[in-house]
Amino acid sequence: MQTNIELQGLRVAVTGGTSGLGLALVRQLAAQGACVAFVARTAANVERIADETGAHGIVGDVGKKADIYPIALQVTASLGGLDVLINNASSLGPVPLALLADTECEELEMALAVNLVGAFPLTKALFGALAASAREGRGALVINISSDA
Numbered sequence: 001m002q003t004n005i006e007l008q009g010l011r012v013a014v015t016g017g018t019s020g021l022g023l024a025l026v027r028q029l030a031a032q033g034a035c036v037a038f039v040a041r042t043a044a045n046v047e048r049i050a051d052e053t054g055a056h057g058i059v060g061d062v063g064k065k066a067d068i069y070p071i072a073l074q075v076t077a078s079l080g081g082l083d084v085l086i087n088n089a090s091s092l093g094p095v096p097l098a099l100l101a102d103t104e105c106e107e108l109e110m111a112l113a114v115n116l117v118g119a120f121p122l123t124k125a126l127f128g129a130l131a132a133s134a135r136e137g138r139g140a141l142v143i144n145i146s147s148d149a
């Protein structure tokens with residue numbers, strides 16, 4: 001990652017941090033001195049990536065409302081606040097995507113809950129921490145990773 005942004009000490013949370021783009025972000029941000037917390041559902045993968053990168057791993061499901069505040073509390077407790085939230089978690093599954101005719105209704109519901117709606121409650125739960133970051137002049141930022149799918 002080539003960047004002119006100072007990442008040292010930046011407090012960043014990444015959802016879906018154990019695979020694909022999210023994992024690449026966790027690795028690069030941690031390697032460049034950011035304080036990183038990441039979220040995914042599979043505990044074994046969270047533990048493995050936390051061990052590898054030194055980032056704080058959180059086991060949780062951003063598609064489940066009951067998990068949102070526990071995730072948000074672990075993010076702010078582990079990082080001491082939050083400057084950047086990257087909503088990246090995705091349950092779209094393997095590429096190429098299945099045809100709609102071959103997609104179960106439950107799979108579509110889950111994709112909407114995780115990829116679309118899930119970003120909103122977590123951002124809302126972390127809004128106080130992000131507002132504090134903005135007040136401290138640390139440049140609070142929310143990045144939503146989307147998809148043409």
Ligand SMILES: NC(=O)c1ccc[n+]([C@@H]2O[C@H](COP(=O)([O-])OP(=O)(O)OC[C@H]3O[C@@H](n4cnc5c(N)ncnc54)[C@H](OP(=O)(O)O)[C@@H]3O)[C@@H](O)[C@H]2O)c1
Binds near residue numbers: 016017089146
């Ligand atoms: N790959 C592409 O071609 C492509 C194209 C355009 C846009 N995008 C977007 O880029 C982003 C990353 O895609 P990717 O392909 O790199 O993802 P990926 O490899 O499929 O990884 C998904 C990550 O999200 C986690 N995750 C899934 N459901 C979750 C949930 N309910 N709660 C918390 N974590 C969850 C997964 O871990 P667990 O399963 O253990 O939870 C994993 O860490 C997504 O937003 C996607 O829409 C991807």
